[in-house]
Amino acid sequence: MKTIRTRFVEFTSYFFILLFCYASISKIMDFENFQIQIAQSPIFSSVAGFISYGVLITELFVCILLIFDRSRIIGLYSSFFLMVSFTIYIYVILNYSDNVPCSCGGILEKMGWRTHLIFNIATVILSTAAILLDTGQTGQRTKKIITSVLLQLLLSILSTAMIIVLYHRSDYMVKKENHFIRKFLQHPITEEKRYDLAVNSYYFAGSTKDSVYLGNYTTPFSLISLDTGLKEMNEKKIIPDRFDFSFKRAMIQINAPYYYLYDGTVPVIYKGLLGNEKVRTYSKSQAYFSQLINWDQRSFVFSTYYAPLKKQSLGILSPEEKNPLQLKPDLLQKSKDGVFDTDGLMHFDSENQSLVYVHYYKNQFLVLDKDLNIKGDFKTIDTISQPQIDVAELSDGRRKMNKPPLKVNVTSTVKYGLLFNQSNLMGRYENSKNWENNAVIDVYSIAEQNYIGSFYLSKPKEIKKIQLEIVGDYLFVLVGNEIIRYRFAQNLTRHFIKGESRKP
Template sequence: MKTREIIILFSVGIFSSLSVIVLFLLSEHTVHRNNAFTRRYPHHPITKKYDLSVRFNSYYVSGFDGDHLYLGNKTAPLHLLEINLKTKDTNHIQLILENNNFTFRSLKVKLKPPYFFIMDGTVPCIYRGRIGDWKASLWMEDYAYFSNAIPIDSNKVYISTTDSESQVTTLGLIQKRKNNKASIFLNSDLLEKQFDGIFDVDGLMVSSSKSNSQGYVYYYRNEFMLMDSDLNLIKRQRSIDTIKTAQLQIANIDNSNVTKFNAPPTIVNKLAIMHGDLILIKSDRLGKYEDEIMLSEASIVDVYNWQKGSYEFSFYFYDIGKEKMREFSMNDTFMIGLIDDKVSVYEINKEQFKTTPRNSDEMN
């Protein structure tokens, strides 16, 4: 082969490689950039107080009781870590289950003061006990399997499950009546199917400790919805992003009923919490004029007021080193994020996070 031909082939190879790299970078840029919306960043909506090491990255948020934060642990399911956010004092709690005859696979602890709930939707069973006593008795068994659950009052739990008839993801309630019998209610009209009713409706269940409202935030589209404590739809609302239809490529594996993603989906809403009238959503999608370097330094959180149907503002929740927050939560005074093996604690500006006061359901 002549030298000239070798040079031409080499040049073509280099050009092809560079083209692939440029197209990849452009596609990544497209995923993270959307010039159709502009965020507002007010001064100091949250102020950093401290980072507290909890030694392990297996903790998750179980809930608040006043200024006391409680963390559950995935690798020690019956262990709680109590943190006084004002004093930084910690306390390790061992939960006790009465009549424990189950083999647990996915145990989660959630607080709804003055109660705490221990739940495993794969058994399925739910235990309930009083905060401070830390002994729980069986509250429900064998009524419904669920993938996620949030207690919304002393006798009602908000769940995500699979409808046995339609085989699609459905939101529902498990409720204890006055006769102490459990009942199941599924609202099949809440989640709106776009493709398969499973992947395309996947999202985040949220609930407010300050009101009787529940929420659901879709992962792959710019929408969330609000329901009352009986799971009646209050409203649907769009986020500032513009992706209305989930960008998914789904295929069967070997013509079976098992499905998978053919390509990574575009995640519009990554994490979410609810606090009174506010829904806070973590997004990795950059808006107009935003510097992409911020995605390597902090998480972007957008704040919405669902009562007003408005986007309020955004703020940065900063990384620790190269680690980003995997979960966050808030009460009336503090916002916390779990980052690696640390709890990152901020004080909130109460004027900017103001919500409408309401009376919660009476706890029995």
């Protein structure tokens, strides 16, 4: 008659057989996509080919070991090693990586990363218990249990070392191996106040001279205002004149005295007056877009996919005109695929009537006028002039990054003729510890065509993305669920250009 110990060991073995078989078969069924996902990993990008096959073979081989009584203990140790490795991998991804891929199969792919981490920890505990119980069934129990514990400890150390070595060998680490030198400004900002927003789903929708406006990704039909003193928050519901759209990513943008609710996947743009909850349909089915900037009361600048040239394009949308669209497909110069390599952020400097387009993957930003004529083509201080991306086209026509791209510029904002740009690259002589809990902001003068200097913004290391908004002499920063107000020092405000800028 089988003991409870024996049944537990068998149950654990069957569980891992089911887990590894299901995961490996799911990967095999969509192997092309699995390889792409592995290649996108910041840890496995440099050995993606080997890892994609190695994981499948190992998982299936462990299943075979677990089936037979003679090899079951080896299968349990192997399961322990795999699950510890997967756990360390997820921990590193969550805490040290800017890029979070998905490289699991089947039902595990539906889990969030933190849920997946908890699941993996539970499987490590389960395999540990099964190994100890199986070892304890034979003679010389104490000696064998001690040996088993030491062996598991050794396997844990080996798996941890393996993940760390792969991470440091990864192509992704190139972002920390640059040779440009930053000029750090002396106390350019002073923190004055923080406001707890309770949740981390807010984004900057714009500002006026006395208020900062926020949208919320989870409640897209709400407009939140905060006075610049960060004393009081008010929320107003937005009521569109029609809801017969399948909204996917509705966003709000302020350009006083009006505000706009839009969704480029529908596509629709609503227009309303600040203080009034009702918005009317201003543009419907005139243009699909990924980004939208309201230039004035009658026109918008947008970015979109231009199918004839298979690339991103900028354009002007004037909803009230007879011919509302003007596309400028030649503005963003492609070097590879035309979509990922031209990706970036658009900003409008209302004080100087300039549009600024900051590329994500190369050291370039464009300055354009109202008609999308290029006024300046400038470089950031780093040396990445060509996007370091590798795009793969799947058999169904979809395109994905074949490995983690080197993101040069993370986020930015433009105001008073200055570009404030969060860089993703560490310069020479910079302390890596400063990068763990800070974001570096590089400041450029658009009018004077030069780099002014840099400063750090404090943030928790688990926060990957911050947002910036400038009002008067204040810099507002969204970090997680907090909004922080900083005051600019004179060494920055003396570069502010308020009014029509000098032409670069």
